[in-house]
Structures are given as structure tokens and as C-alpha cells.
Amino acid sequence: MEAPVSAIMICxxxxxxHRWRRLERGQRARCVRCGAVLYRCPWLDADSMFALALAALMTFAIANAWPIVALGLNGQHHAAALWQAVLDIGRDGQHVVAVLVAMMLLVFPLLQLLLLTWVLGFVRACRPPPGFAPIMRLLAAISPWSMVEVFMVGTLVAVVKVGSIFDVALRPGIWGFAALTILLAMVASFDLRRIWMLWQERCR
Ligand SMILES: [Zn+2]
Structure with a gap:
């Protein structure tokens, strides 16, 4: 009997x-002709990936609910969450910078986590996710533009630089973003092809 198209792997x-075969966790399938790795069975299963994406989504909400740092000068203090800082940048007339910061630090990471949670939630339930193909294409397109780790490094450098001028106090939002940076790095390591493999493994 002819194999379905989804059971065929092309080097x-x-x-x-090649014909697709189920692997044990951590195993790799190699091309019989050139030896290249065709696909791997991930160490993380769908439940673990879903839990990580959900934890990152909750951490995203916590990080944005609190101010990041408080700056003090001559007895006056100003503290702002990231979204408030973006609005301040816009009010200062730097609209392009405000839009870029909002897209790379707020919109793209949130969209990435929402879409991953959506897809993995359906994979866990062994149901085909509505809009699966467009969502996977969108995930591949936006993932490189989520730059929370760049923001963390920039914020830490800025805190050290302005420490000699202002009274700088770290606020809970900075710890939220530190945790979010780690979780997003783990989420970014998901191979999107693996999600498709996981769906095949669980639901065939
Ligand atoms: Zn090959």
C-alpha cells in the first residue's frame, strides 16, 4: 500500500x-545515502513543551505588570513598566523607536508564546490545530524578531552606566524579564519540525 505523504521524509x-519511522527519545534518523540527520526524537515531549510555553506566557504577564527599574534624582523617583516606557518614548516624539521596541519586546514574544501554546495544546489533545500550517509559518517568521534577551543585556548595561548619575533601584519587573529571558531561550530551542513529529507520534 502506498505510504501517506506525511510519512515520507526527504533528505x-x-x-x-525515506519512510518515516517512530524513534525512541533522543534517537536520530540518518539518511542512508549521505548520512545527514533527517530528524530527531526530542527529549521534551508535547506536555513538557506546552508547560514551558505556558510558564513563559505567565512570566511575560508578570514581567510586564511591574516596573523594571526606578530612577531617583534630587529626591524624585520615577519607575515604569516596559509598556509605560514605550508610551513615554512615543510621547517624546520618537515614534519609530517606540514601535520597534513595542514590536520586538512585546508583540512578537507574546504572539510567539500564544501561537506555541495554541498549537501544543491541540497536539497534547491529539487534535489537528486549526490554522496549523499558517501558524507554523508565522512562528518561523517572527521567532528571530523576539529580542527580550537583547533588552535584558541593554538594561543591565544602562543600569550600570547611569548608576553614577541617578539613584537606581531594581524593581520586580527586572526579575520577571530575567526569568522570561531564560524561558524564551528554552522555547526558542524548540525545532518547529519536532512539533509536527510529536503530533505524528502521538496521534498516529
Ligand atoms: Zn542524504
């Missing part, structure tokens, strides 16, 4: 066609 390097 990216030599175009050899």
Missing part, C-alpha cells in the same frame, strides 16, 4: 526519499 542534502 535536505541529497533528496533521497
Amino acid at each position: 535536505e542534502h541529497c533528496d533521497a526519499v
Whole structure:
């Protein structure tokens, strides 16, 4: 009987066609012709990936609910959450910078986590996620533009630099973003092809 199209794996390097087979966790399938790795069975299963994405989503909400740092000068203090800082940048007339910061630090990370949670939630339930193909394409497109880790490094450098001028006090939001940076790095390590493999493994 002819194998379904989704059970066929084509080597990216030599175009050899292989039949998809279930692997044990941590195993790799190699091309019989050129030896290239065709696919791996991930260490994380769908439940673990879903839990990580959900934890990152909750941490995103916590990080944005609190101010990041408080700056004090001559007895006056000003503290702002990231979204408030973005609005301040916009009010100062730097609209392009405000839009870029909002997209890279708020919109893209939130969209990435929402879409991953959506897809993995359906994979866990062994149901085809509505809009699966467009969502996976969108995830691949926006993932490189989520730059929370760049923001963390920039914020820490800025805190050290302005420490000699202002009274700088770290607020809970900075710890939220530190945790979010770690969780997003783990989420970014998800191979999108693995999510498709996990769905095949669980639901076939
Ligand atoms: Zn090959």
C-alpha cells in the first residue's frame, strides 16, 4: 500500500526519499545515502513543551505588570513598566523607536508564546490545530524578531552606566524579564519540525 505523504521524509542534502519511522527519545534518523540527520526524537515531549510555553506566557504577564527599574534624582523617583516606557518614548516624539521596541519586546514574544501554546495544546489533545500550517509559518517568521534577551543585556548595561548619575533601584519587573529571558531561550530551542513529529507520534 502506498505510504501517506506525511510519512515520507526527504533528505535536505541529497533528496533521497525515506519512510518515516517512530524513534525512541533522543534517537536520530540518518539518511542512508549521505548520512545527514533527517530528524530527531526530542527529549521534551508535547506536555513538557506546552508547560514551558505556558510558564513563559505567565512570566511575560508578570514581567510586564511591574516596573523594571526606578530612577531617583534630587529626591524624585520615577519607575515604569516596559509598556509605560514605550508610551513615554512615543510621547517624546520618537515614534519609530517606540514601535520597534513595542514590536520586538512585546508583540512578537507574546504572539510567539500564544501561537506555541495554541498549537501544543491541540497536539497534547491529539487534535489537528486549526490554522496549523499558517501558524507554523508565522512562528518561523517572527521567532528571530523576539529580542527580550537583547533588552535584558541593554538594561543591565544602562543600569550600570547611569548608576553614577541617578539613584537606581531594581524593581520586580527586572526579575520577571530575567526569568522570561531564560524561558524564551528554552522555547526558542524548540525545532518547529519536532512539533509536527510529536503530533505524528502521538496521534498516529
Ligand atoms: Zn542524504
